[in-house]
Structure formats: C-alpha cells, structure tokens
Amino acid sequence: MYYMIYVSQAKKPMNTAELDQLLSQSRKWNTAMGLTGLLIYRYSTDSDTGHFIQMLEGDESEVRSLFDKIKRDKRHHTVLTFGSGEIESRMFSEWSMGFKNVDDALFSELPGYARIGEASFDPAAFQQSNTAALDLLKFFHDAH
Template sequence: MHYVIYVSQASTPMTAADLESLLSFSRASNTEKGITGLLIYRFSPDTKSGHFIQMLEGDESAVRALYARIMRDKRHHTILPLAEGESPARMFGEWAMGFKNVDDTLLASLPGHSRIGESTFDAAAFENSNDKALELFRIFHDAP
C-alpha cells in the first residue's frame, strides 16, 4: 500500500462550506480510485491562516496521480512533502477521506507541535523519518 503525507498552507482561510465541498468531492473521487486517507485542517486566528496535513493511501499510481493534481490546486501553497512509502496495510481503510478540523489547544498538546510557516516549524525533522508523520495520523485515527 503506497502512501504520501504532506503539509500545506491554505491560500485563503477555508469556511465550513469550503471544507464540506472539498470533502464531498474528495470522498466521491477517492472511492472511485480506491484511495483512502485523512485530511486535517487548522485555522490559526492569530495569523489568520489555514493549514493542511494530509495522508493519502492506495495503489501507487493512483496516489501519485492524485498528489500531482493536489500540487497544482490553487486552494493552497507551500506544499511540503513529509513522507512517502509503502505500508503492509491501509491505516484508514474505512475512510474515503477522514477529516478533522483542529484548534490550537489540541495541536499544542501533541508531541513535536510546531506551526508551518513559523520559525518553529522544522520540515527537516520529518525527512527520512516517516515515523513522526505516521504517528500524528495514528493519534487522530485512534482518537474518539
């Protein structure tokens, strides 16, 4: 099972309607392509910016094609790949696209928390270490 994990910054903050539209389209399209995953969105009121982290999993060619389309999507920028690899099984097999809209309180409680676009964000910390990115998704997957 191939997977890709990336982070990005929203071009403009996403409204609830924007997120619902994105998820509705993504879930239908992903089901068709056999892709599962999780999208996490966070709006930061202090910087008035939105950020995404997403994991996609499925057939390698389908995941790579979707990721290439995501890279061209104008709804976000500063797309940073965090991890890519193979896993023996799906982590999110039950979700065509799971979703969490998180706030600062929740994120601040996670190990290694930092904000993309700020000096505390260290993309290099994720390089060659899929474990940190995968652990973040496990936390959200296992949360009640």
C-alpha cells in the same frame, strides 16, 4: 499498499462550507480511485492561516496521480512531502477520506506539532522522519 503524507498552507483561511466542499470532492474522487486516507485542517488564530496535513493510501499510480492534482490545486501552496512508500495494509481502510478540523488548543497539546505552519517550523527537520507525521495521523484516527 502505497502511502504518501504531505502538508500545505491554505491560500486563505477556509470556512466550514469550503471544507465541506473539499471533503465531498475528495471522497467522491477517492472512492472512484480506490484510495483512502485522512485530511487534517488546522486554523491558527495567531497567524490567521490554515494548514493541511494529509495521508493518502492506495495503488501507487493512483496516489501519485492524485498528488500531482493536489499540487496544482489553487486553494493551497507550499506543498511539502513528508514521506511515502510501502505499508503492509491500509491505515484508514474505513475512510474514503477521514477529516478532522483542529484548532490551536488541541494542536498545542500534541508535542512537536504546534509549530506546523508557524515561522519557527523547520520543514527540513520534520521531513527527516515520517514517524512523527504518522504518529499524528494515527492519533486522530484512533480518537475517532
């Protein structure tokens, strides 16, 4: 099983209707392609920006194909890949696309993650290991 984790910044803050539409499109596509995963959206009131972190899992060619499509999506920019590779089994097997909309208060309670999307966030340092990103995603999965 292949997985990929990325983060990106929304071009503009997304409202509930826009997020619902994105989730609906993602679930249809992922179901058709046999993909599963989790998408987290974080809106920061301090910077008035939205950020995504997502893990996709499935057949490698399908994940890469979707990721190429994601990189071209005009709703976001600055797409940074945190990790990819092989895993023994799906982490999100029950979700064509799980989703969590988190606010600053919840995000700030998670050590090391409150800085994602802020000026002090160092993507290169975060990319050194995908363990932190996997831990964050697993936290939201286990909390559902």
